Amino acid sequence: MKQLIGQLHLCKTVLTYLVLLFTSVAIAQAQTLPIIQQVKFKKDTTSIVNFGAKGDGVTLNTISINKTIANVSQKGGGVVLIPSGLWLTGPIELKSNVNLHLKRDAILQFTDDFNQYKLVEGNWEGQPAWRNQSPISGTNLQNIAITGSGIIDGNGGAWRMVKKDKLTETQWKKLVSRGGLVSEDGKTWYPSEKTFKGSKIKNAGIIVAGKTAADYEDIKDFLRPNLLVLTSCKKILLEGVTFQNSPAWNLHPLMCEDLTLRNLQVKNPWFAQNGDGVDVESCKNVLIEGSTFDVGDDGICIKSGRDESGRKRGMPTENVIIRNNIVYHAHGGFVIGSEMSGGARNIWVYDCSFIGTDIGLRFKTTRGRGGVVENIYVNNINMIDIPGEAILFDMYYAAVDPVPLAGEKREAIKTVLLPVTEATPQFKNFYIKNVVANGAEKAIFFRGLPEMNIKDIHLENVTIQSKKGIEIIEASGIFLKNVNVITEDTNPIVNIQNGTNINISGLQYKNESELLFNISGDKTKDIKVSGTDVSKAKKTSAFSEEVNKSVLEISK
Template sequence: MKHISGSLCRSKIALACILISSAGMALAQQKVSLPIIQQVKIKNDTTSIITFGAKGDGVTLNTESINKTIASVSQKGGGVVLIPSGLWLTGPVELKSNVNLHLKRDAILQFTDDFNQYKLVEGNWEGRPAWRNQSPISGTNLENIAITGTGIIDGNGGAWRMVKKDKLTESQWKTLVASGGIVREDGKMWFPSAKTVKGSNTKNAGVVEPGKTAKDYEDIKDFLRPNLLVLTNCKKILLEGVTFQNSPAWNLHPLLCEDLTLRNLQVKNPWYAQNGDGVDVESCKNVLIEGSTFDVGDDGICIKSGRDEAGRKRGVPTENVIVRNNVVYHAHGGFVIGSEMSGGAKNIWVYDCSFIGTDIGLRFKTTRGRGGIVENIYVNNINMIDIPGEAILFDMYYAAVDPIVLAGEKRDAIKSVMVPVTEETPQFRNFYIKDVVANGAEKAIFFRGLPEMNIKDIHLENVTIQSKKGIEIIEATGIFLKNVNVITENSNPVVDIQNSSNINIDNLQYKPGSELLFSIAGEKSKGIKVSGTDSSKAKKATNVASEVNKKALEMSK
């Protein structure tokens, strides 16, 4: 067993400065140092769970044996708890400080589908205090902890999840219904139990309320699905090499943690898994996510910091994050910030990542009521293929629905209404995105801010996207596009600007013969400067609406 100690992020290589951009970007001449992520240091003294009576027969419930092993090793000053070859059935596992839970390659740690093994506890759900079933793996107020190896941790999520009919084939749906459970009256949703049905019909189900205890939530207990792994207020964490899969809700949820490293993980869920996120880093500081692969049912790699008033009251941003050398397959978004970002997010580096078939590539989402500021986000060298939605999306009208409309689903159009700016008004500002290539997307780039709080100061450089539709900019200020190439099928217009100002476009490339290059509308549109762009390749260069000031658009060679 290898001794685990400080490594990559302590080295001078990891502290090397990154030049965020070349000429034309606000930080062109500045060097920004990557944050330091402190690493765990755990003794290599090893104790097998067999020592405390565990049996890897897939039948024996090993909850007590595993937890006794962990507690014993921690009490002796720490070390390795070994999960050897076998199929190990268990209830909730509680981590302890100075312990490395290590899984052999042919070890499967599978959590029981007996809901009685999971007690209701006060936790957190989507950024608010909530009662949930105890997570299969959890730890609170710990330091120096690790889960390593190349084995599999399986959350048995199919026992917990509701499933939409539209996300299964006809054969899969029939098999699921035949297994038991309850189908909703409209025939479009399957539930595993009556308690799950009741919970789905309960407003703010599970949210902590004064005077209520766990007993008050017993009638909806099955609905309160746990996240597979929850670490709360922990320091110095390493998750390395392991496969985390089949979670009841989110897979990995570090909350209020510091010095967190996720390395070379496999994180998996069925694509239809409701709330089946890969990793949700919430209100954490100093984080490294590298070399990992995600293929999940909701957002892949996601940054959060609490929801609405509860998140603002907590007031802890997620900051100093490095995300690099990762691959995301199916997910609602490859790299995501929001929508629960009420405590803010800042100083985040994302680079050398590939998104393959994610619904949206780079996804930044929020909505009124959240508050919070997301700023200083640096994205570089991202490759994407087969994106069903937008390659790059900024949306301040997030509505908690799947990003891709299902067959037969109808959604109302967004109505733009100005409201006063308050602490509930979210903000997106200071993003620097460079060297992005996407082969196949529904729409290349989408910005949609609020009338009272535009998306601000977004810099895109060296971006090439092949897509059906081009660029849409709504309620945005300070958008800088340099060396952007959009190769579109439906290019009418290539760039659609609505109620936006201080838009700078330099060397825009597009498909020759496009019907319309620029469409500009909205009385607030102004300060639109286009340079280095050959407008003669389009059938029509501009279409400026009557309400737009004639001087709003300035085009130069």
């Protein structure tokens, strides 16, 4: 009896120790998450009606709304109320200490009169550029918010060019009947001559010394604004509101700090060119939670400037929490890049679902960017109906749609070894766990540069049903643990080309698969496989001529 009591006491002691251990680990992990400072406002509320606004869908309320915001800010801040109604307006400029609050049955719609939007010095895809003034903007502000449950509509259909291949025949005919013009090949509709002319100019709108806004007037319509642009602001809250139908990106916080996006609906037509959901660029301390995205380009995207201008700015996006979000249509569910020249680091993404996004987890860059993306932690991601890759790392991003349109042909990548410079990008230290995907073209894809491999990527507890399996090209330090790929194409399950230090443990795959490992590339070495039943495949491995079979080591 004494022995039994002693054993029970020992078990209780061990259990207590384990509880304390796991609790301390959880606390330690929680402490690593960044703290995002929150906004605080005076309770005073002023309606835009007090300054003459009319919600009749006809009256242009630009002056009334901006006067209300300025007045409230001058008095120390408070709430600016957008009540029930359809409120037509031109550009709105936010002010410090103001919460712009929309009632649920309020629609704030921006005019399609381009003359209401002046050309301003802004930023486009990570570079200084002339753009039309954003419908909503703010610079060097503190303690600002847009809240409520109403709708903010950017009237983006007036601005965007549209590809014929993305519409039905009926939709195309209806679009063309609006006016505008169609390209010579009949494949693209443009809303105006200025839009068409701008589309033919490389780097249109990029700021050039000695040129003024007047020099860009003939392509003004092409320089589409992002719906919301906040620049160098601190303590921001966007909560509850629907942002939709943007001329270009929906939400663009740039060089901001302490940013919270909560319970938003962010929508664009699926064919909306550059119709991103949110692009967090060179920001610090960010929380995106409980929000839903259904857009025409990347859903939740991390950026930090493009090429030399991004490196010169030198501001990474860092200390970011992204949790409990749903992304429907988008080019990517969670995305980093391709404009990441200032770097990205310390980002946590967890408890998110991607439904029909072209790619699930999408990490993209290209030569010329530079920048280091590191310390990325992804956990508990669910996906269904992914037309492209469930998980993708690609350092050959080519600025095209991730999934080719019907009949579209793309040239194969030509691999060339170049010197490493400050313009060479880096992806390293990614930790991805607990991912489930039902339906994808390809399960996992890594493609690094020969001069700068993708490095130190850890995938654990991943189950993906897809047409094709795993492809690893120019990558080093890839750790796959308990990965289950259920593929239609079983020849091969894993393709490795110029991969080094590849560690695969507990790989699962279909019985009677044609080929488990296809290995090529004269730089390939140190491939270690363990805890994997290789006998389930008809053939375990195939090697190209330049590869020594000893590079593959299989153990129990």
